[in-house]
Amino acid sequence: MRPLLRSSLGVLPFLGSHSATESRVITQAGLPTYPRKMMHYQTEERGQLNSPNYRMYFKNSEGKYISPFHDIPLFTEAQQQLYNMVVEVPRWSNAKMEIATKEPLNPIKQDIKKGKLRYVANVFPHKGYIWNYGALPQTWEDPNHTDKDTKCGGDNDPIDVCDIGSMVCSPGQVIQVKVLGILAMIDEGETDWKVIAINTEDPDAENLNNIDDVRKSRPGHLEATVDWFKKYKVPDGKPENQFAFDGQFKDKDFAIKTIKSTHEHWRALVQKKTNGGEIECKNISVCASPFKCSVDETRDVVQSAPASGSTLPVSPEVDKWYFL
Template sequence: MSVTVEERGKPNTQDYRVFFKNSEGKYISPFHDIPIYANEAQNIFHAVVEVPRWTNAKMEIATKDALNPLKQDVKKGNLRYVANVFPHRGYIWNYGAIPQTWEDPNHKDSDTGCCGDNDPIDICDIGNKVCSRGEVIKVKVLGTLALIDEGETDWKVIVINAEDPEAGDFNDIDDVRRIKPGYLEATVDWFKTYKVPDGKPENQFGFNGEFKDRDFAIKTVKSTHEFWKALVSKATSTGELNCMNTSVSNSPFFCSAADADAVVKSAPALGAEDPIPSSVNKWFYYEK
């Protein structure tokens, strides 16, 4: 799917937003309007890159905002940046989400015993390319890690960009162990410790931190797609989530192109970026 982005506001500030347009130049929601499948028969999915590899700004799909642009997470009134916990620098994959999925906070997962985190399902792209913010890529699912984040199930699906030169060599989670030894261990370590510099305890995992295979991961992704269908059709409570969309014609949240234009035009025009705080480059050593 051909998608372009439009930045609004001042980068590195709380009013910065990244809106999405389709190939016709119409504004869309990356949460609701980008199809989950790039090729359903081959289980190739679309993924929205929120955070490019090696960067620190915790950008995310704004699930509670109209049209769900990307924005930077805010905690305690400050923009959120992930810490550099030795030996890692920023995010160690292209990090993002699969559109048209939703981890239902009212559904208790039978495997983890915890409810969903109220977000689209997350992906970690292990491909060689460093993607750009807002880029939409086609991905092969390889496996998944069950992060338990403050009592919620937060699946981390390991994928590879389907257009990566090595994509043909990766078909399951064991291929990652074989071809990129240490990468999965580094992934567990990253998710376990990335909040420790903020004064929080280590994160926990389902399945004792073991990765589940491709089939399990695909089943999990597809189940979150079913939860999304219920969400966007109003068959389940949306809570604070914004389900405004421009393409799901049977959705009660379907809006006109003019309505979508109005949302974007109400955001501040793109301005000069603010400097990133020098503290973002600080390194932390955590003795486990």
């Protein structure tokens, strides 16, 4: 079976403020033409969806395999403080999909715990994830860096993002977001920042500019976000998560400062100026990175993955409700 290719659009950094969009067309031969300022990303699926061998790899507009962690730029428009977000999990879904930080080219895969595919529980009244969930590329929460406010090290992943827009995105979609605020979750002794942002394509994006705007225009949404992060691991037998700042959201300026800090930690990581442990830093575009590799190397990585296969069924247990 041929690999399944999907396409999405992102914005080239520093070339204007045209917002990111997505093409849901499955591309099989050739690429459509888009405005010059747009950068086209494709995703190629390998293995079988809903299985441990499933992987979603990324390609750029030239058809070259890239890392969504390292090769997609953080900024889409630096002066306007707009960022790329790589969507890992669509709103209302349960599969814990994530950028595989310890695999070459960092494809999206489903997390595995105790040998089983991981699905987040439906903790009443929430159904799966309550936002489009993903990460900001070219950021890294350094576990060796102790945050002065949380007094904890980072969680060793790109910084997480919750897109609170009304559109339901697709896994692997690259969208342009406006940052509104941030929440500091403490997960098993690690700082796990949660950036609150909105897709610039959302009808409400123009009117939401800071966390207070969210609080005023969407009553209960921020409280639901804290409740979700506090309880989502409880059905797995774990305690409730804790938060710094008494569970209060910090504003846009604080969020942007935190993102910049994680961007600098990422830069040190890919330039081998800090110990990244098992983090895989293979990339094709980062200047001064000793991990920069050839197109042939990236092709070999993808071709070594299992061929694309049919989607496997999901257990009915995933739809179970939990009342806590």
